[in-house]
Amino acid sequence: MNIRLVRSEDIDIVSKIIVEGLDDRDSEIKEKVMEEIKLFNKVHFNYYYLAELENEVVGVLQVLDYEKIFHVSVLSILKTHQGKDIGSHLLKSILLNLKNIQLIQVYSNDAAKEFYLKQGFRYVESACLYEINTINIHLDQQNHDIEVTTKLMKWMLDLDKLTTGYSKRPLFELLIELGAKIITYGKSGYVLLYNNTIGPVLAKNFEIAINLIIKAIELGGKYITILEPQLSHYKNSTKITMRNLDIGHKMRFGDSLDKNLDLEFAIHSFGFS
Numbered sequence: 147m148n149i150r151l152v153r154s155e156d157i158d159i160v161s162k163i164i165v166e167g168l169d170d171r172d173s174e175i176k177e178k179v180m181e182e183i184k185l186f187n188k189v190h191f192n193y194y195y196l197a198e199l200e201n202e203v204v205g206v207l208q209v210l211d212y213e214k215i216f217h218v219s220v221l222s223i224l225k226t227h228q229g230k231d232i233g234s235h236l237l238k239s240i241l242l243n244l245k246n247i248q249l250i251q252v253y254s255n256d257a258a259k260e261f262y263l264k265q266g267f268r269y270v271e272s273a274c275l276y277e278i279n280t281i282n283i284h285l286d287q288q289n290h291d292i293e294v295t296t297k298l299m300k301w302m303l304d305l306d307k308l309t310t311g312y313s314k315r316p317l318f319e320l321l322i323e324l325g326a327k328i329i330t331y332g333k334s335g336y337v338l339l340y341n342n343t344i345g346p347v348l349a350k351n352f353e354i355a356i357n358l359i360i361k362a363i364e365l366g367g368k369y370i371t372i373l374e375p376q377l378s379h380y381k382n383s384t385k386i387t388m389r390n391l392d393i394g395h396k397m398r399f400g401d402s403l404d405k406n407l408d409l410e411f412a413i414h415s416f417g418f419s
């Protein structure tokens with residue numbers, strides 16, 4: 147098997163393999179994925195590796211590189227070639243054997259959870275993407291603490307690092323370049339709003355988080371990703387009703403990080419999902 151970095155002429159086959167791996171999702175999401183794949187050449191921390199058998203591309207691995215901490219955003223093998231050790235080989239050759247790696251994270255679907263466990267990953271937590279249907283509370287119009295910006299500030303990156311253990315600066319920069327807005331609450335919290343999706347929501351307390359979420363909804367936010375244990379917290383406190391769209395299991399390979407998840411009220415599933 148040959149493993150190599152993607153080239154621009156591979157776009158069609160890469161899209162095909164990724165979309166094939168998403169066949170339980172609706173077409174709107176597939177189209178979004180296709181659009182985002184087309185941007186891959188622009189981004190310096192985003193790598194696509196391809197597995198080839200006899201010059202035919204049969205698998206794709208997309209990795210976000212945050213220096214020593216990596217996110218697997220896509221691992222997909224052509225249906226006809228699944229179960230032949232290609233996925234495990236691709237993952238091992240690119241990531242699992244790297245010496246200076248601290249942590250690899252992935253949001254796995256139900257089907258692939260067992261696969262990642264076999265590669266040595268451990269289960270961390272589950273997260274769910276919700277569609278926001280209704281909301282019964284409104285923002286205090288006098289609230290002058292809330293602002294909308296596209297400028298990424300140091301305090302935001304510091305809060306991100308404090309929350310999750312590392313800074314996702316390159317991802318945030320990319321999302322802003324692609325049109326994401328940042329909604330801030332003084333220097334006490336912020337939320338990213340990108341493509342109608344709210345998150346991450348990082349805030350020093352629940353009230354701030356809720357104000358940020360409401361503002362994001364006012365500005366067009368329709369979807370939000372939340373860690374499972376926090377769901378009842380949201381439902382009871384805000385009367386947001388949501389339709390369950392998708393679920394992901396966070397899997398970890400390597401060290402855990404110092405983090406304060408109390409500051410993270412809703413999460414974005416890292417990468418482009």
Ligand SMILES: CC(C)(COP(=O)(O)OP(=O)(O)OC[C@H]1O[C@@H](n2cnc3c(N)ncnc32)[C@H](O)[C@@H]1OP(=O)(O)O)[C@@H](O)C(=O)NCCC(=O)NCCS
Pocket residue numbers: 166167168220221222223224227228229230231232233234235252253254255257258259260261264
């Ligand atoms: C999940 C996926 C990447 C695995 O790649 P693969 O090449 O088919 O897997 P491998 O042949 O390398 O399997 C390695 C081991 O994992 C096991 N495994 C693979 N997929 C599995 C699954 N869905 N459920 C249970 N075990 C699985 C294999 O049986 C094998 O076990 P063994 O070492 O005991 O023989 C591939 O099936 C795929 O592309 N699926 C669709 C897209 C997807 O869901 N990607 C993951 C998104 S997070």
